[in-house]
Structures are given as C-alpha cells and as structure tokens.
Amino acid sequence: MNCDADRDHRVMTILAAVLERPPAERRIHLQLLCHGDQELFREVVAMLDGEERMGNFLRQPLIAFRDFERPFEPGELISERFEIIREIGEGGMGVVYEAFDRKRAQRIAIKTAKPGFRRLLSPEVTSALKVRHQNICLVNEIHTTSTAQGEVDFLTMEFLDGQTLSSRLKTDGKIDQQEALEIARQLCAGIAEAHRSGVIHKDLKSANILLCRSDEGSLRVVITDFGLAADTALGSHDLGGTPKYIAPELWQGDKPSKSSDIYSLGVVLYEMLAGRPPFETAPFETSFASQPQPPSTLVKGLDPRWDRVVLPCLSPSPGKRPKDATQVIAVLEKPRFPKMAVMLALAALLVVAALPLALRKPGLKHLQSVNLRLAILPLETPVDLDAIGNGVLNDVADRLMSRQSNDPTLDVVSAAESLNNNVRSATQAKQTLDATHVLQTRRIQEGTKVIVKAALIDLRANTSLDEISLTYSPETISDWPTALAGMISRTFSLRGLVPTEQLSRSAIEPYLKGMSYLRRDQDRPCTLVAGPVPCFAFAIPFFQQAAKEDTHSPWPRARLVEALVQEYWGTRESRQREKAPPIREEAALILEEAEIRNKDSVPVLLAKGNLEFSNNQFDAALGEYKRVEQLEPRNVQAMLALAVIYQRQGLEREATAYYRKAIEAEPGFYDTYIRFGDFFYLRGRYSQAVSQYSKAAKANPNNSRSYWYLGSALMETAHDSEAMIALSKSLKLEENFAALLTKGAIKAYQKSDAEAMDSYRRALELYDQCYICLLNLADSSRRLGRLREARKFYRQGLQIAVENLNWQGDDDFMRAYVGYFKARLGNHEEGQEYIRQALSQARNNADVSRCAVLTYELLGRRDEALKVAAKTTPELLNQLDRHPDLADFRNDPRFRELKSKAQKGEQ
DSSP states (O other), rough: HHHHHHHHHHHHHHHHHTTTTTTGHHHHHHHHHTTTTTHHHHHHHHHHHHHHHHHHHHHHHHOOOSSSOOOOOTTEEEETEEEEEEEEOOOSSSSEEEEEEEETTTEEEEEEEEEOTTTOOTTTHHHHHHHTTBBOOOEEEEEEEETTEEEEEEEEOOOOSEHHHHHHHHHHSSSOOHHHHHHHHHHHHHHHHHHTOOOSOOOOGGGGGEEEETTTEEEEEEEOOOTTOOOOTTTTTTIIIIIGGSOOHHHOEEEOHHHHHHHHHHHHHHHHHSOTTSSSOOTTTHHHHHHOGGGGTTTTTOOTHHHHHHHTTTOOOOOGGGHHHHHHHHTSSSSOOOOHHHHHHHHHHHHHTTGGGGGGGOTTTGGGGGOOOOEEOOOOOOOGGHHHHHHHHHHHHHHHTTSOOOOOEEEEEEEHHHHHTOOHHHHHHHHOOOSSSEEEEEEETTTTEEEEEEEEEEETTTTTEEEEEEEEEETTTGGGGHHHHHHHHHHHSSOOOOOOOOOOHHHHHHHHHHHHTTSSSSOOEEEEEEEOOOHHHHHHHHHHHHHHHHHSSSSHHHHHHHHHHHHHHHHHHHHHHTTTTOOOHHHHHHHHHHHOOOOHHHHHHHHHHHHHHHHHHHOOOOOOOHHHHOOOOTTOOOOOOHHOOOOOOOOHHHHHHHHHHHHHHTTTTTHHHHHHHHHHHTOOOOOHHHHHHHHHHHHHOOOTTHHHHHHHHHHHHTTTTHHHHHHHHHHHHOOHHHHHHHHHHHHHTTHHHHHHHHHHHHHHHOOOHHHHHHHHHHHOOOHHTOHHHHHHHHHHHHHHHHHHHHHSSSHHHHHHHHHHHHHHTOOOHHHHHHHHHHHHOOOOHOOOOOHHHHHHHHHHHHHHHHHHHHTOOHHHHHHHHTEEETTHHHHHHHHHHHHHHHHHHHO
C-alpha cells in the first residue's frame, strides 16, 4: 500500500475516533491521538472543523449507522467472480459480507470499508497475507472494484461459522480448565506464528477470537483481524470502550509490539478462567503499578500453574512478560510434581499439626521470635460510639494479623482482647500485655463530621512515632480503617497490610486520561495549534473529575497533587510575573484529602515526596520515596527521585546506584537514560553522557528530547558533525528552542557568529524566557562588534536570570550565570561575588566551572580561572580549549600543562 493510502487510513481512523467524543473533548482527544504530529493534527482538525460547521453531516456515513448506501448488495456479482450472498456484520468503519467465490467454488467472507473510509485497510494487510496458520483467519487477497460511489477496496477472507469467545463468556461466565487449556494452546500457536512472520495484532481481545469446529468436529480457535486492526492507541473503542486489553505502555505513548500482544493474551486468559477481566473494578493504574488478584484465589480448585502463566503476561513491565507465546503454553504443559513430593509435603504438615498445643496458643503465636507487640487500645469515646469505633479497630487488627508478608514479626493485641483484659491505657498495656507499642484512638463527633485522632506510641522510649488527625464526612467515614492501617504499616515498614485499592467504574476513564498526560515528558508541552499548552493542564481536570466520581480512592487526589507540582515547576516564571496564587498550598490541601483515605498508598507517598522536594525538604522527601521502595522495590519513579536527591546531596555513588537500578528495572524506558545522561553531563563527563543519550534515542527514536540532549553532549566532545545530525533529527521531530540553541553554539565554536545568531533568535522566538539564548546572542553580537546590541541582550538576560534566582534561591547554576552577566555589564565586584558563591555551593557542576573560568578571565584574574580549571574534568578542559572567548587563556603555558597532565591521567 502506498504512503498516501497509509496517510488516508490514519487520518480517517483518527477523525472517526474524535467524532465519537463530545464536542468539548474533541480537541484534547485529537491531540492525544496525534502524538505531537502537528501536520497530522492540522489535517484532521481541518476536516473536523468542516464537519462541525456542517452540523454532523459527515458523521452518519462515517460512524456505525445503517442509513448509507451499501457498497455491495445481495445477489450482486463483483469483479465477475464474487457473488454477494448476505451482509453478516457491520463495524464502525466497515461491512462484512458472506459471498461465494465462483473461481474457487467456496464460501468466503468479504470485508470492505464504508464510504468515507475507502482506504481504511491497515498497512499491515500485506504482511498478514503471508501468515498461514489454522488458528488465524485466512486472508486471501486484496481487490479493488468500481461502484457507484467510486473505487472500493475489499478483502477476501476465510468464511468462519462459530461463536466469539466474548459471547461464550457472557453466556457461561467462565470456562473449565480443560477447555481453557485447549483454547490457550491454540491461541498461543496462532500468536506465535504471526509474531514469527513479523505481524502484530494490536487489538487482541475475546471479541476477536472465534470458537469454531473443524471438519472433524474438534474445537478450532481462530483469531480474526490479525494485522487488520486499527492502531489500538488511536481507536476510540480501545481508549474508551474496551481499555481493559491495552498494555500499560501503550497508554504512555509506546507503539504496539509483540509484548503488548502478550499482555492482551494475559487479559483473555484471565477472563476465561475467572469469568471477569483482571481489572474489572480497578483502573489501569493497577496495571501501571502492580498486578491483579491471582486467578487461583478466585476459582476454587484452579491449578496454580495458571497463576504462573497469566500473571507474568500482565506484568506492567514489558521486559518481564514472556518473550513469546510459546513460553506461555510451555509453562502450562509442564508435568505436575511427582506423587512422592506431595506425600512428603503432607507429612510435613502433619508434623506441624502434631506440635504441642501450648506452642500454638492463640495470642502467643510465634512468641519466641516476637520483637514487637502492638496493643490496640479501646476507643476513647462516649459509650454510645464504642461499638462502631471498636469495630473499626478490630478490623485494623484483623488486617495486621492476617497479612501475608516477610516483614519483621509483629504480634498484635486487638481492641477486643485489650477490653477482655481490662486494658485501657498505655501503662496497663505495658504491664499486663507486655506491649512494646500502643495505638491510641479518639473519635469526636461534630455534627455530621467525624474527627479521628490517633497516636502510635513506642512504650520503650515513651515517644510518639506518628500522629494523625483526620476529618471524615458521612461519605468518606468508611475510609477510616484503611487510614489507620496505612499509618501502622508505614511505621513498622510492613507490606501486604493495606488491601489493593480500586477505583469506581465511573472514575476509570477520566483517571486514565489524566495518567496519559501526567506521564508525558515533563518539560515538553503538549503542543496545540493555538500554542503550547503544558501536559499538566490537560491532566488536572481529568483527575479532578475522577476524584469527584470516586470519593474513597486516594489515587485521583494523589495524582492531582503530582500534576499540581508539575504545574508549579512548569509555570514558575509566568506565576512570578503575574503574582498568581501559590500552587503548592493548594497541592498540600489536596494531599491531606488523599492521606485521609490511605497515608501509605504508593501514589500518595510519591505525591508527598514530590511536594516536599518542591519545598526543598529533601530529607523528608527521601523518607517518602524510601517507603515506596519498601512497598514496591522496582518502582522506577521512586528510584529516579532517590537518584536526584542523592545527586543534589553530593552522594554520587548512591545516585549512580539508583540510576542503574532504574535502568535494570525498566531497560526500555528512555527517560531514565536521559536523566542518567544529565547526571554525567552536569559533571563534565560528556562521553558517558553521550552513551546514555544514545541509548535514550535508541529506546525512543520518536522523541525529540533524546536527540537534542545527544547533540549537546556530542558538541561538548567536539564531534560537531555528529551533533548536527542529532540536532537535525530533533528539529525534524519537533521544532524546539534547545536544539536551535545548541546548533547556534556549534556555529559559534566554528567562528560563524552570524549564522549562530540566526539560530539563537529563532530559539528565543520559541521561548522568550531563555536567558542562555540572550547570553549567547550577546556574546556573538560582541564578537561581531555590535556592542550596543550586545549590551541590550546582556541586560535582558540578566533580568530573567535574576528573577529565576530570586524564585529558586539556592541554584548555583543560575547564580553563576548572573555573575557572568554582571561582569559583562561592568559590575565586576558583584559578578565576582556571585561566581564565588556559586563555586562554594556547586557540587561538581561543569557549567558553573565554565562560567567561572569565563568570568575570571574577563576580569583579568587568570590565576583564579586556572584554579577552577584544575578541578574540572579532562573533557571540560577540551571544551574550554575551543571556546571562542578563551583564545588567550588556552595559549597560556600553565593551561597547556594542565591539559596535558589531565590527558595523561586519562590514559
């Protein structure tokens, strides 16, 4: 199929998806589907505008309505070969007919697009034609014929008579293990063959699986639409109607892959076994962060091998899923344990059962190894509320005592047991129950509101470990036990205590939409035709809607806090100018609402850590991220946050370790490579930065950031040609000020300041607050002899840099640039003082060192410049050796000797 046909297919698919949305949501949804392709966005939006002006004139023939002229009619003979028998199905964009192929003398199916979707056959059709397997619907040929509406493409396919797996599940609920095994075996065989042929389904679901009978009468499982399905990241039915089959990485913008097909396979297998999807009542946040309940816990007598098959398929990390479908069925077909092993296990259980009763006495279990004993004291409240409150406390005790984890042993005395022993105070708990800790709780009724105050006290040190004061409405009072359990689990570093949280059905869609924006590149705007709009601007209203739909879950509120923190970082300059109300105060109030619901929920912990980080409370943020690490040891978001904190604290070994852990956990996540590259870049270790940025570009070749970071690092290593190639790729993907700024810098290093200024000016048009653009413009103007113009640029850049420094306070990087600006404008003493402060605060920051060398050289203080240079990396010395403003400096014999020693040290 030619490129124009591919483009038609993509445009019409997106248009159809957008038209199914309410008018108010169409522009935002369109931007999501276009993935930053502005030409595609403009093309579709032009058609959308025309359709809206025509009052939905185009909508009826485009979407699944029957009031349009059919391309074919029963009895019609097409291409003098195919006789149409009847119409057997209709989708949103196509029609399927039963027909008779006179040439082959057999029944077939014909699939064709509706008017308006003339070339709506996937670019993968050609590949699909090559796949021949009994478990894949056979696609014979692509034909074109003339009709009254013009030329129409259609497919001739195998005619299948059977029931979809979806309808079977609706009828029977679930499928018994033996039949499920046979269906799974055939599904895996078909998927494996298609993947070997390079074809990805992209829309695998139970509705696309037919249960038929072979000529011999045996079960035949057939996958339909292999290679024919529209892109699951585009179709509105997938995003809104059947999101449960979509792999988590597709929600984050990744392309469909073999691994995403394996994820969909896992959902189908789970449905067959459990009679419901894995995340039926939970949002896909579950699939982003954890896994569903094992099928064996839902189906009595289910072979546990199904858990070992299905759960890896549903891993949120593509790298942890089975590599191909053959691995899936191989696990199921492994032989069971020998009978002797089972008998030995039973014998071991009998030995345990025969232990003396004294060793298994209730309330004293595992006493020999108990280090901690928590006594939950009865509620401190009026008598008429005792029953309610103590019921809650006993619920908390049950959660503690029934947890399944390898956490340090904690013996728990329930509120009921405390009452039975007439224990109501901390002193009594210590004396009577030998408690090391107590939980004290008060409940205060104020009208319809309930205030719960709780304190967790260490009796050995007589100190309070944690205290909470929570206010509940009648709608949220049921969250009380979860909040108390979360406080306890956090304090004792327990896992498996708080049950997996779920979202209500009505909150799932807005929550997922918010997540799709929240996880976009934090420093890249979601560009619209009207201008750049940051991603958090889209995420915030969706999380607000999800929070309104679900009053119990902490997730929407926690994610809303994350989005507000992103807004804080992303709009700090504009808010400074406009004196907008503080965002962090609003985020703190919403965080309190999330903590009321569950203080120990991973999204809540992440949100709190992000908020504390934005307040420069790094030690407090460190505690939140460390707790996430305890709960989810492979949480990449927490790993990266810990790396950044250690980096800011100058603990480079610890920071490096966490960057490497994050890469190991998610080797395909390009953003981790970028951040690790930044770590090296800021320290003047440019070759190592190039290595990481190259991996980022390989992991996500469609992301412009990867290439401009790579181009910048290549420039620093004097690989200008390779740098220009990388920057050109970045600009081809998206015109961005950073790539233009770096291109200008390369031209300046090559002594082409006039060309450099063209790039700087264009970069400044894209981002008018870029003080480095203004600094580079000033430097190039000065070298070209345009001194008045240079002075103007220096002043403008200084003003922006000072505003940023006043806002950020302790930014050594910004302080160094302010010093250089001031020195260039003749304020030598202040410039020197700013440089001195920046150097005293900086932790191996190469840009600070570069600014210091330039400033000291400008002020005639070469000895100071050489001292700074002596502490830098060999690669930064090489960069200084080619800087256009350091010609005299690099000819100084002391610098030559310094560089020579550094090079020998490298060798």
